[in-house]
Amino acid sequence: MFDALKRLIDPDHVESxxxxxxxxWAKAEGHTFKHVKGxxxxxxxxxxxAGWRAEWGSSQRPYIIGKELRFRAETGIPGDVQMILVSKVLAHTLESDVFSRFTNAMQTxxxxxxxxxxxxxxxxxxVRLPDESVLSRRFALFANAEPVMTHWLDADTVQALEEAATSWWSDSLVLVLTLNRxxxxxxxxxxxxxxxxxxxxSALFAKLAARLQVVARLVG
Incomplete structure (x- = not known):
């Protein structure tokens, strides 16, 4: 009851x-902020x-400890297209974890x-990334639909990813970008x-999502 009264008096009240x-950040950017139960x-x-959303709560993945921040957007890309973009350092860590689980359990x-x-x-x-780029040296892209990824990686998208890779998207940052359904x-x-x-x-994510929405119209 006390929590309900607090929300009534101060609907934006947060604990941490x-x-x-x-x-x-949400208020400064003009976004809508909501509480969710789980x-x-x-x-x-x-x-x-613009249509995308950010979710903050308990981690849904074993490689993220504690709280997790997720950005999500509908793209219109066919649901069977799957993609993952990560730094090579993180890809190696995740691949090692998969291999360890596979061998330790002697799975088939x-x-x-x-x-x-x-x-x-x-x-x-x-998927081959642009030659002689920071992106190709430090990141890995895997997908089951290379033509879709080729359309997605136009000059503006590559530039946005390059700028992130040379400024804030470091090898130590656990950040995984995926496309599914x-x-x-x-x-x-x-x-x-x-x-x-x-x-x-959020600025990078919005650009990447907007480009995929354009690609969806091209390949659809």
Whole structure:
């Protein structure tokens, strides 16, 4: 009852410093901020007028400890297209985890309890990234539909990714970009949240999602 009264008096009330940073960023950018309930304690959702959303709450992936921040957007890309873009350092870590689970259990097939993106590293072929680019040296892209990825990686998209790779998207940053069932998702650690980081990641994500929406019309 006390919690209900607090929400009535102060609907934007949040309990943690990370949530306060998320709320301040959402208000400054003109986004809608919402509380959500869940079995693992709930979290918060930020909805942008452009159609994408950010979700903050308990981690849904074993490679992200504590809170997780997710950016998600419907793209219109066919649902069977699957893609994962990660730094090569993180790809190696995830691949090692998959291999360890596979060999330790002496399995004859890839563990279906693993997150999709971890299995895709073994299942899907690598997509060639632009030669002589920071992107090709530091990142890996795997997909089951290379023509779609080729359309997506136009000059503006590559430039946006290059700028991120040379400024804030470091090898130590756990950030995984995936496409599945037509939804583009970026997953990263949600502790601690910083306003500058939220601005940079959301700006890149919005560009990547918008380009995929254009590609969906081209390949559809």
């Amino acid at each position: 410093e990370d949530a306060r940073v998320l709320l301040a 079995k693992t304690g709930g979290g918060h959702v930020v909805e942008a007028a 097939q890839i563990d279906n309890t693993l997150p999709d993106e971890m299995r895709w590293l073994a299942m899907h072929p690598p 037509g939804i583009l998702t970026a997953r990263m650690g949600g502790q601690p949240l910083e306003n500058a980081q939220l601005k940079l990641v």
